[in-house]
Amino acid sequence: MSVPEIDPSALPSDAYLLDVREQEEWVAGHAPEAVHIPMTQIQGRVDEVPSDRTVYVVCRVGGRSMQVAAWLTQLGRDAVNVGGGMQSWESARRPMVSETGQPPFVA
Template sequence: MTVPEIEVNDVPADGYLLDVREREEWVAGHAPEAVHIPMSEIQGRVDEVPADRTVYVVCRVGGRSFQVAAWLTQLGREAVNVDGGMQSWEASGKQMVSESGQPPFVA
């Protein structure tokens, strides 16, 4: 199966960004507009993911998000893996926020 991939700088500003990292990773730093559903919970929470628009899936480096994007694609959803994950997001200087009260970083 082919899973489309996109570079972090090409993710649309109004795109639906799904962050599938674990809670500790999310708390440390994430894209401000991202929606958090850990990979370990995605099957039980798939109804929270919109079926009527492209979903851009991100994790730390791209492995987990690739798996989730492939699974969503098998369900008939339009899903795109964000190549390089949050490490590339941070390296490109894109905005990040944290839930910890500390400066955001990719854990």
């Protein structure tokens, strides 16, 4: 199954961005508007993911998010992988925040 992919710089400003990285990765740096549901929890929390709009899925480099986007697509959801993950997000100089009080970075 082919999953659509988008470059971080092309992400719509009102996008629902689902970050599936682990907690320590999230804390170090994430998109301000992202929703955090780690890949390891997505099956049990799928009801928290909207079914009435496109979900853009991001991880560190794009592998985990591709798997989650493919799974969501199998469920009938409209899911798009964010190509290159948060590493590409950071390279594109998209906004990031951290939960540590330190400057955000991709862990």
